[in-house]
Each structure stands twice: as C-alpha cells, then as structure tokens.
Amino acid sequence: AQSVAQPEDQVNVAEGNPLTVKCTYSVSGNPYLFWYVQYPNRGLQFLLKYITGDNLVKGSYGFEAEFNKSQTSFHLKKPSALVSDSALYFCAVRDMKQGGTYKYIFGTGTRLKVLA
Amino acid sequence: ETGVTQTPRHLVMGMTNKKSLKCEQHLGHNAMYWYKQSAKKPLELMFVYSLEERVENNSVPSRFSPECPNSSHLFLHLHTLQPEDSALYLCASSQVTGTDTGELFFGEGSRLTVL
Numbered sequence: 556a557q558s559v560a561q562p563e564d565q566v567n568v569a570e571g572n573p574l575t576v577k578c579t580y581s582v583s584g585n586p587y588l589f590w591y592v593q594y595p596n597r598g599l600q601f602l603l604k605y606i607t608g609d610n611l612v613k614g615s616y617g618f619e620a621e622f623n624k625s626q627t628s629f630h631l632k633k634p635s636a637l638v639s640d641s642a643l644y645f646c647a648v649r650d651m652k653q654g655g656t657y658k659y660i661f662g663t664g665t666r667l668k669v670l671a
Numbered sequence: 672e673t674g675v676t677q678t679p680r681h682l683v684m685g686m687t688n689k690k691s692l693k694c695e696q697h698l699g700h701n702a703m704y705w706y707k708q709s710a711k712k713p714l715e716l717m718f719v720y721s722l723e724e725r726v727e728n729n730s731v732p733s734r735f736s737p738e739c740p741n742s743s744h745l746f747l748h749l750h751t752l753q754p755e756d757s758a759l760y761l762c763a764s765s766q767v768t769g770t771d772t773g774e775l776f777f778g779e780g781s782r783l784t785v786l
Binding site for chain 2: 596604661663
C-alpha cells in the first residue's frame with residue numbers, strides 16, 4: 556500500500572539558516588509527490604510537486620525539494636529560513652487511479668518553527 | 672472569486688442542529704473532496720466525487736451526508752453531530768481527466784465546533 560512518512564513532528568531552525576523537512580514514501584509505480592503548507596486555521600497551500608524530470612524541483616516562497624528514487628525520499632528544503640516560514644508542512648503522494656479518481660495520501664505533518 | 676471557496680469559515684452548532692457546509696470551486700475541475708482535520712490526527716479523507724459521482728466514502732458516520740449537485744459545488748450536510756466531530760473540514764478539488772496537473776487545490780476550511 557502507498558504510504559508517506561514524515562519522521563519529525565517538529566523542526567526548529569534559526570532564521571537565516573538552511574532548513575530541511577523530511578519525507579519518505581512507499582509507492583508502486585512512478586510517484587506523484589507534493590508538498591503543502593498550512594498556516595493556523597487556514598487550508599493547505601500547494602508549494603511544489605514532482606511528477607517527472609529534474610530531481611530538484613523549485614516551488615513557491617523559495618522552497619525546493621529533491622526527489623531521490625533510491626532512498627524513496629522527497630525532502631523539502633530552503634537555503635535561508637524566515638520567521639514567516641513557521642507553519643505546518645505536509646508531504647503527500649498521489650495513488651494510482653481507482654474508481655475514476657485518485658487518492659492522495661498525506662503524511663502526518665511537520666511543524667516548522669523558525670526562531671528569530 | 673478564484674480557487675476553492677468554503678462557507679461558512681466558522682460554525683458553532685448544538686448536537687441536535689442541522690447545518691450544511693458549502694464548497695465551490697472556480698477552477699473547472701471535475702473531482703471534489705471532503706477532508707477532516709482534527710488536532711493531533713492525520714488528515715482524514717471523508718468523501719470523493721469524480722464527474723459528479725461519489726467514488727469514495729471512507730466509513731464516515733451517516734450523520735455526515737455529502738451532496739454534489741454539479742462539478743463546481745459540494746456540500747456536507749450535518750445533523751445530530753457529536754462533540755468529537757469538532758474539527759476543521761477541508762474541501763479540495765482536482766482534475767482527473769484531460770489536462771491533469773496532479774495537485775489538489777484546497778479551500779480555507781470550515782472550523783466546526785459542536786457543543
């Protein structure tokens with residue numbers, strides 16, 4: 556079965572330092588992988604995705620993610636963290652089409668705290 | 672209006688009330704989803720509609736009743752809810768045929784409190 560793991564409940568990083576939020580996945584076939592961000596009492600906002608092509612994908616707000624097939628990982632990165640990046644981050648994978656639609660499997664989320 | 676719009680943003684209801692959550696997407700998508708997000712729990716998929724047909728119903732209690740009158744609108748009808756149903760309810764949409772960009776687009780959510 557498809558699954559997504561975010562091993563860290565929380566990541567703390569100092570402002571200006573690089574940040575990494577980890578995600579590993581288990582899928583059959585070629586994965587569609589996504590990162591979303593959620594601010595308090597808001598919906599999930601799409602950050603970036605990997606479908607095919609270059610393993611390093613760039614997204615919104617200076618975030619990027621590296622797809623590593625051998626390690627089945629899709630870690631989210633940013634070279635220099637901002638206090639405003641503090642939020643809840645979700646990794647997700649899209650399952651194969653079943654019954655006319657796709658099922659999206661989300662990780663449990665990682666809370667990022669950027670300290671001034 | 673652009674994207675996915677959910678109303679109301681906040682709802683407080685008693686256990687005997689009947690209310691509805693509304694979702695509207697302006698993206699031309701043909702699949703819509705209801706998710707429940709509770710504190711300290713993973714995101715739970717509740718219902719999926721694809722091409723206006725319900726294709727997923729994840730063992731959700733019958734006190735939650737979805738309705739999808741067309742590909743742009745999705746409702747979640749609520750009746751005789753329990754306090755543990757208090758959560759953030761998220762609507763999302765995607766394209767499942769034709770030009771499929773892959774990602775889900777979420778609304779801002781409806782924060783439900785059941786007293």
